[in-house]
Amino acid sequence: MASTLPSLSSTSSSLLTHTFTANSNGPNKSAGFLVFAQKKTKKIRKIILKEDVELLGKKGSLVDVRAGFYRNFLHPTGKASIVTPQLLKEMKVEEERIDAEKRRVLEEAQQLALIFETVGAFKVKRKGGKGKQIFGSVTAQDLVDIIKAQLQREVDKRIVELPEIRETGEYIAELKLHPEVTARVKVNVFAN
Numbered sequence: 001m002a003s004t005l006p007s008l009s010s011t012s013s014s015l016l017t018h019t020f021t022a023n024s025n026g027p028n029k030s031a032g033f034l035v036f037a038q039k040k041t042k043k044i045r046k047i048i049l050k051e052d053v054e055l056l057g058k059k060g061s062l063v064d065v066r067a068g069f070y071r072n073f074l075h076p077t078g079k080a081s082i083v084t085p086q087l088l089k090e091m092k093v094e095e096e097r098i099d100a101e102k103r104r105v106l107e108e109a110q111q112l113a114l115i116f117e118t119v120g121a122f123k124v125k126r127k128g129g130k131g132k133q134i135f136g137s138v139t140a141q142d143l144v145d146i147i148k149a150q151l152q153r154e155v156d157k158r159i160v161e162l163p164e165i166r167e168t169g170e171y172i173a174e175l176k177l178h179p180e181v182t183a184r185v186k187v188n189v190f191a192n
Contacts, residue, residue: 128191
């Protein structure tokens with residue numbers, strides 16, 4: 001009586017073994033066979049996401065998912081691909097390129113902040129009322145126009161934070177050039 005043993009994968013973490021013996025035709029003849037049973041293993045795939053997937057991750061992230069989820073949903077919809085050494089290398093190169101770009105933008109913002117802070121004060125002239133009052137107020141757009149006239153630099157008015165200016169005097173405006181870089185400039189308001 002010949003028995004064949006099933007081939008076992010090397011990834012199985014725990015094996016259960018049982019030995020069965022059977023007595024047939026006397027005490028000297030015994031046939032024994034060994035049965036191997038494998039615990040069910042979870043099949044996990046390492047993937048990289050090609051686009052944002054809700055509750056799973058953002059584009060470019062490395063994620064472990066079950067094989068069925070990848071096979072039945074992520075792969076057919078084109079939202080992910082299996083991780084390969086070539087893909088990991090491409091990911092690393094892309095991350096380095098993005099980091100270099102972020103560093104370049106940060107350095108540009110720091111240089112621009114240094115230029116704004118060394119200029120001194122920007123002068124704004126308004127029609128004056130009685131005392132220190134001025135007619136109207138100085139807005140972010142006014143400051144952007146003055147910066148453009150004096151420094152020939154384009155600045156978006158949404159990055160300018162100005163206090164409410166309704167009197168003559170010296171004020172400090174903040175220009176948020178980058179999430180990590182803020183330039184503080186002086187604004188002198190004069191009455192005509």
